[in-house]
Amino acid sequence: MSRFRSVWSRVAPWAAQNADGAIALVLAVVVGVLGIMPDDMFGKPPEGDKVQQQLVSAATLVILALVATALLRDRVRQAPVEETITSGALADLPARLARLDEIDGLVTGTRKALDALQLVRVLGSRQEIAQAHAEARKDTTRWSFRGGTGTYLRAVTLPECVAAARRVKRHLTVRVEIVDPTNAEVCETYAHYRRSLSDAPDGTGETWTTDRVRKESYATILAAFWYRQRYGLLDIGVGLSATMTTFRWDLSATRLLMTVEDPNRAMTALAGTFFYENCDTELRLSFEQARRVPLEKYKKVPLSDEPTVEEVQDLFERIGVPLPRSYNEHDVVDIARKALRALNPYAG
CATH class of the missing domain: 3.30.870.10 (Endonuclease Chain A)
Incomplete structure (x- = not known):
């Protein structure tokens, strides 16, 4: 029991943070199991086949919904970062490169001046x-x-x-x-x-x-x-x-x-x-x-x-x-x- 608690204490935070992905993973496993189960598990054909197909379709839609939710959530999280990069560092990049060129020219000129001052x-x-x-x-x-x-x-x-x-x-x-x-x-x-x-x-x-x-x-x-x-x-x-x-x-x-x-x-x-x-x-x-x-x-x-x-x-x-x-x-x-x-x- 203590071992189970230890495993659960490690898995639970991850599952809470990635609930949509965890649910999609579980449903994917369920759909896979349903797909390989015998047809007579859900009743006599053709009613059993129909029930099985409905379960698989419903689970598939739920998985797709969860995947879409995860993608939207990631996009929302990345938007501020992209905006910061685009409007900040990348926007200032030409000016920064121009400044580096100015500094390089200044260093070269200073070096030449020092060489000239050191006459002998x-x-x-x-x-x-x-x-x-x-x-x-x-x-x-x-x-x-x-x-x-x-x-x-x-x-x-x-x-x-x-x-x-x-x-x-x-x-x-x-x-x-x-x-x-x-x-x-x-x-x-x-x-x-x-x-x-x-x-x-x-x-x-x-x-x-x-x-x-x-x-x-x-x-x-x-x-x-x-x-x-x-x-x-x-x-x-x-x-x-x-x-x-x-x-x-x-x-x-x-x-x-x-x-x-x-x-x-x-x-x-x-x-x-x-x-x-x-x-x-x-x-x-x-x-x-x-x-x-x-x-x-x-x-x-x-x-x-x-x-x-x-x-x-x-x-x-x-x-x-x-x-x-x-x-x-x-x-x-x-x-x-x-x-x-x-x-x-x-x-x-």
Whole structure:
């Protein structure tokens, strides 16, 4: 008995809440039972058949009425929900989507503004600086340099950019501005500046003297001609400046790097930022004001894979940047070595 009460206590609330469905279910069972019962249960034919058919028809009508009642009740219950959805959330959906578009535009504009405000990022180690240079060289189609003598340019930047461009047969534009090796005053000023920061040899194992500044600049000019003769898609220009700068600018198609004499400190900015665009303009105008080396004469002064002393001397005579008369064969060989086998001054 207790078990029956337990079952009934669980079934009764459901039956009360779904009375119409429960009654329809019971009647459906009754109709099914009536349909399979023997005809003589309701009397002799044909009266028994008639009674059975009347019971089945009546029960069927009651079931249909209950089903209709249940459907109407569900529709009445759903009407407020549908009205709320239709007149509320769905009606406001176009406005909400438009608002989301406005917010997305606002976020995009804010992000661009923040990127522009963050003019530069400071790099604080050799590894970071080397990585930034590698990212700048990757797939670039142009490179602008302005600095002292272009030692790192000859050791790493120029050979790697030319090699990458040659692999995919890509055009490469390079603009280089260095101190004028024929200007003794600027060479001495640059050497004095470098010595004032450190008397110790740099990564090449050499200390900075006026003569070294002169040779390094001559080597950059020689390297420009040598690479121009060996890669037809290289458009390279060299400008000679009568003034020195304490910064070294390296600008590719994707980023700008500004390095100083401290090998663990540098600044970088991505293309498209305010700082990048203004530095690009600065480098262009500075290059236009520098004394131009006639690189267009590269066909008239052929250089061997290992340039000879006579080839190097002839080159500088023909382009109007003559070597000092005091230079002997050893000095010319030293310039050729620096041009094609330059040591990375920031290695180690």
